[in-house]
Amino acid sequence: MKDSNFLNENNARHMWHPMGHPGAMQAHPPRIISSAQGSTITDMSGKTVVDGVGGLWCVNVGYSCDPIKKAIADQLQVLPYYSAFAGTSNEPAIELSYELREMFAPDGMGRAFFTSGGSDAVETALRLARQYHKVRGEPSRTKFLSLKKGYHGTHFGGASVNGNNRFRINYEPLLPGCFHIPSPYPYRNPFNESDPTNLAQLCAAAMVDEIEFQGANTIAAFIMEPIQGAGGVIVPDATFMGLMRDICTRYGILMIADEVITGFGRTGDWSGSRHWGVQPDMMTMAKGITSGYFPFGACMVSEAVAETFESGDPDLAAIFHGYTYSAHPVGSAAALACIRETQRMKINENAAPRGSQLFNGLLALKDKYDIVGDVRGGHGLMAALELVSDANAKSPAAPSTVSEVFNVAYEAGAMVRIGGNNLLMSPPLIISEGEVATILEALDAGLSAVS
Numbered sequence: 001m002k003d004s005n006f007l008n009e010n011n012a013r014h015m016w017h018p019m020g021h022p023g024a025m026q027a028h029p030p031r032i033i034s035s036a037q038g039s040t041i042t043d044m045s046g047k048t049v050v051d052g053v054g055g056l057w058c059v060n061v062g063y064s065c066d067p068i069k070k071a072i073a074d075q076l077q078v079l080p081y082y083s084a085f086a087g088t089s090n091e092p093a094i095e096l097s098y099e100l101r102e103m104f105a106p107d108g109m110g111r112a113f114f115t116s117g118g119s120d121a122v123e124t125a126l127r128l129a130r131q132y133h134k135v136r137g138e139p140s141r142t143k144f145l146s147l148k149k150g151y152h153g154t155h156f157g158g159a160s161v162n163g164n165n166r167f168r169i170n171y172e173p174l175l176p177g178c179f180h181i182p183s184p185y186p187y188r189n190p191f192n193e194s195d196p197t198n199l200a201q202l203c204a205a206a207m208v209d210e211i212e213f214q215g216a217n218t219i220a221a222f223i224m225e226p227i228q229g230a231g232g233v234i235v236p237d238a239t240f241m242g243l244m245r246d247i248c249t250r251y252g253i254l255m256i257a258d259e260v261i262t263g264f265g266r267t268g269d270w271s272g273s274r275h276w277g278v279q280p281d282m283m284t285m286a287k288g289i290t291s292g293y294f295p296f297g298a299c300m301v302s303e304a305v306a307e308t309f310e311s312g313d314p315d316l317a318a319i320f321h322g323y324t325y326s327a328h329p330v331g332s333a334a335a336l337a338c339i340r341e342t343q344r345m346k347i348n349e350n351a352a353p354r355g356s357q358l359f360n361g362l363l364a365l366k367d368k369y370d371i372v373g374d375v376r377g378g379h380g381l382m383a384a385l386e387l388v389s390d391a392n393a394k395s396p397a398a399p400s401t402v403s404e405v406f407n408v409a410y411e412a413g414a415m416v417r418i419g420g421n422n423l424l425m426s427p428p429l430i431i432s433e434g435e436v437a438t439i440l441e442a443l444d445a446g447l448s449a450v451s
């Protein structure tokens, strides 16, 4: 193995990282993670910490899931790759489409289109939504609605519906015809409304207002995360997603649930949509589908959408969209094994109690430290601490302060994630009570260092 000087120097010289300044790697070298076990990761120096991030909201089954590793290794021996462009298919992908249909039938899903990750899945959903309206004879429906604070990946379509300007601004102009509705974020919103139920009504009214303004017959789809993740774990009121569903139905707009984070147990249910009792028209999935062991994703569509395509005009309904790695046999085998393990271990059932433990512990930290302006979570294993420099003015804490909390927490035994002035958490769903306690103790140490 190369020494850390070699690795840091070459990382700074030759490797560009997502979501980072390429010139800053020398001054701020990354932590080089060399191995992982269960819910912990170990860096090059040999330090082991609890992974409060689950890789990147994805390692739901933890790092030691031998059935997935074996399924990948076995599939590599049998068929490492073949295209699934119309004309050929492969066994694990077919089996996976069956399993997904079983798993997400309660959400109304009927077919799966496979991708290499979440951004690809979102792009697929947006493109198929436009095409759906062309197939059914309403080609004027081309626009998209989404929520401010939403994150939908980094392709041009996904970035266009993203609701955080830091993922947009340096890449503009983006797709025309994308409009954003206020996020159901009680701590900060344009209505100054802190009651979540009232806020849900106000956001729904803003959605109706935008639809009336644009003209419903120009809008193809509305995309939302059941719980906004990267935007800061924004948990809407329990009524919110249902309100949005009703509006979409009333105006003939497809509802896309972006389940890239919330799918496969993170909220305590198998999907975030099911958590809120809503059936969307499409679902995008990635991350937990393979627990990150292989890059993979899916866009699922409802039976009704599927039937529109399947009985559609041969030219209009042919799907001229897809990726070299769509339905990759190794990815499909990884997903199959992951889903089976996810179900066998019932990891969703651990997400609820461990999520409550984490959320309650974070609330206790809010009582202890003024720097904690808001705590969000309580619906499975996703949570956030929002740090402020002035609790009354809600002014966001300085980036250096957030970094210090993060660094001290790491030294004290837990990896968390920085998202603006938030510290985000999404540990493996197999995490133990003791490991959640370690995350809380580490954050306590970090907050105490800046208080």
Ligand code: PLP
Pocket: 117, 118, 119, 120, 122, 151, 152, 153, 154, 225, 229, 230, 258, 259, 260, 261, 286, 287
């Ligand atoms: N959608 C959501 C809700 C996400 O959280 C993400 C990634 O974090 C994406 C889409 C994009 O997924 P990927 O990074 O796999 O392209």
